[in-house]
Amino acid sequence: MSVQARDIAIVAFHQSDCQASAGATNEVELIMPEIRAVMDQVGLRNAQDVDFVCSGSCDYLQGAAFAFVAGVDALGAVPPIRESHVEMDAAWALYESVLKIRMGHADSALIYGFAKSSPGELPIVLSQQLDPYYLAPLWVDTVSLAALQARLMLDAGKITEADMAAVVSRSRHNAMNNPHAQLAGEVSVESLLAQQHFVSPLRRHDCCPVSDGASAMIIATVEQAKAWGKPYAILRGIDHRIESHNLCTRDLTESPSTRRAAEAAGVADGAVDVAELYAPFSHQEIILSRALGLGEGTSVNPSGGVLAGNLMMASGLSRVGEVFQRIVSGEARRGVAHATSGPCLQHNLVAVVEAA
Amino acid sequence: MSDAREPVTGIEAPVYLQYQFTAGRAPSRFLSALKQGRLTGQRCPGCSQVYIPPRGACPACGIATEEEVTLSNKATVQSFTIVYIPIPGNPIKPPYIVANLVPDGANISFIHLLSECVNEEVHIGQRVEAVWKPEAEWDYKMDNILYYKPLEEPDVPVEMIGKLGVDGLEGKQS
Numbered sequence: 001m002s003v004q005a006r007d008i009a010i011v012a013f014h015q016s017d018c019q020a021s022a023g024a025t026n027e028v029e030l031i032m033p034e035i036r037a038v039m040d041q042v043g044l045r046n047a048q049d050v051d052f053v054c055s056g057s058c059d060y061l062q063g064a065a066f067a068f069v070a071g072v073d074a075l076g077a078v079p080p081i082r083e084s085h086v087e088m089d090a091a092w093a094l095y096e097s098v099l100k101i102r103m104g105h106a107d108s109a110l111i112y113g114f115a116k117s118s119p120g121e122l123p124i125v126l127s128q129q130l131d132p133y134y135l136a137p138l139w140v141d142t143v144s145l146a147a148l149q150a151r152l153m154l155d156a157g158k159i160t161e162a163d164m165a166a167v168v169s170r171s172r173h174n175a176m177n178n179p180h181a182q183l184a185g186e187v188s189v190e191s192l193l194a195q196q197h198f199v200s201p202l203r204r205h206d207c208c209p210v211s212d213g214a215s216a217m218i219i220a221t222v223e224q225a226k227a228w229g230k231p232y233a234i235l236r237g238i239d240h241r242i243e244s245h246n247l248c249t250r251d252l253t254e255s256p257s258t259r260r261a262a263e264a265a266g267v268a269d270g271a272v273d274v275a276e277l278y279a280p281f282s283h284q285e286i287i288l289s290r291a292l293g294l295g296e297g298t299s300v301n302p303s304g305g306v307l308a309g310n311l312m313m314a315s316g317l318s319r320v321g322e323v324f325q326r327i328v329s330g331e332a333r334r335g336v337a338h339a340t341s342g343p344c345l346q347h348n349l350v351a352v353v354e355a356a
Numbered sequence: 357m358s359d360a361r362e363p364v365t366g367i368e369a370p371v372y373l374q375y376q377f378t379a380g381r382a383p384s385r386f387l388s389a390l391k392q393g394r395l396t397g398q399r400c401p402g403c404s405q406v407y408i409p410p411r412g413a414c415p416a417c418g419i420a421t422e423e424e425v426t427l428s429n430k431a432t433v434q435s436f437t438i439v440y441i442p443i444p445g446n447p448i449k450p451p452y453i454v455a456n457l458v459p460d461g462a463n464i465s466f467i468h469l470l471s472e473c474v475n476e477e478v479h480i481g482q483r484v485e486a487v488w489k490p491e492a493e494w495d496y497k498m499d500n501i502l503y504y505k506p507l508e509e510p511d512v513p514v515e516m517i518g519k520l521g522v523d524g525l526e527g528k529q530s
Binding site for chain 2: 023024025026027028029032035036046047060062063064070072073074075076077078118119120121124125128132133136137
């Protein structure tokens with residue numbers, strides 16, 4: 001049996017501001033403006049005008065059971081639509097939508113992710129995604145786990161604290177051109193290193209901020225994209241791999257799952273002009289750049305990345321969206337987007353986006 | 357040491373997470389009006405349906421519902437059930453009635469209690485009215501309305517339930 005692989009076009013993307021707190025705004029109110037924005041980019045009415053809708057979110061973040069179901073109110077789902085959800089970053093909702101289109105079950109899809117992380121203590125909330133017998137009862141938070149990883153990197157001589165600060169300095173600098181960023185500005189490596197440790201060896205700025213917001217994307221077959229008559233980019237490859245939930249069996253100083261996903265997605269098949277990496281901690285951007293084999297010719301995280309604002313469950317999709325926007329604007333010809341999930345880069349998705 | 361060989365069938369790992377929960381902008385407006393003794397809905401600018409309690413969007417059209425509509429204290433029974441079993445933690449003594457009620461002026465039902473009635477005589481299309489707590493006790497809560505009680509008004513035909521204007525059967529259709 002052979003199925004002709006259908007090329008996927010990314011046609012529209014929009015992300016909200018990354019806000020430290022969205023205040024009283026609920027999930028519907030967070031999602032609606034983003035859905036409207038991508039619909040308007042393509043000239044569509046609502047979710048009735050696409051074949052499939054898939055979202056990514058996690059109800060634990062805001063502590064509201066079935067918030068992801070309530071979020072469907074933002075779509076216009078009367079008469080009923082074909083809809084799915086992943087309890088993951090919306091980059092995986094994109095993955096599900098790609099499969100749906102490749103299998104011929106849909107010609108177009110709306111994808112969105114939303115996050116209201118501010119109501120809870122995010123690093124503590126995320127401790128409950130660890131294995132339920134050994135780690136979750138210890139309440140090990142994500143910042144502490146990332147600190148263990150950074151310590152391993154430093155002690156193995158794979159990075160220095162100055163390397164980490166350089167990542168933050170570049171993120172803050174790049175974020176000055178990103179109107180949706182939460183943290184931006186000119187900060188020198190020296191001034192960053194002068195800050196005290198937070199969870200050693202991490203300083204506060206080595207950790208992404210907690211942000212509220214949402215993002216949305218529309219993808220379609222190339223034929224459908226042409227029929228819409230809007231500029232689009234080609235999603236050339238997409239793959240994701242996961243490592244053991246047992247942190248002690250992993251080499252935390254590398255990311256073999258990212259490396260594998262990159263091979264399968266075809267990252268090395270051409271020059272990479274731009275890369276948007278989901279690195280919630282500064283040292284992880286270095287791990288990821290190495291795993292992806294990125295060199296001098298690649299602009300890494302020109303948006304500032306998630307150190308400038310991290311919409312849990314939407315940031316991965318936004319990485320793909322950021323690359324898409326740079327390709328459609330002509331700023332880049334070919335780019336790589338990366339999404340992560342789980343502690344210490346446990347689960348990684350890599351997508352290759354090219355000019356049409 | 358013999359228990360060491362017993363299979364471990366479970367461990368206790370209680371989870372406590374604290375949140376600063378917020379209702380949402382649209383629900384907050386609804387709750388604020390409720391505290392002032394007013395039942396409100398929101399109208400969809402697309403299909404004109406009025407929703408209660410409002411969540412901020414018309415789920416049918418997927419667009420924001422900005423227009424606030426004050427609804428009547430009168431409502432129509434859309435459906436009901438008589439609860440005979442005691443629910444743990446619920447102070448209300450069975451048997452009692454839980455009903456889907458559509459307030460005049462809205463196009464969607466919400467759930468509340470029905471009381472001061474003969475349970476066996478409650479029926480779909482029956483007219484009812486809100487019984488509010490004393491004003492001093494009003495809060496941002498749906499139980500500012502203690503319950504609904506029957507009204508001496510003609511029944512609403514089934515096909516008209518959910519379509520009454522704020523002035524009821526006699527008033528303009530919404």
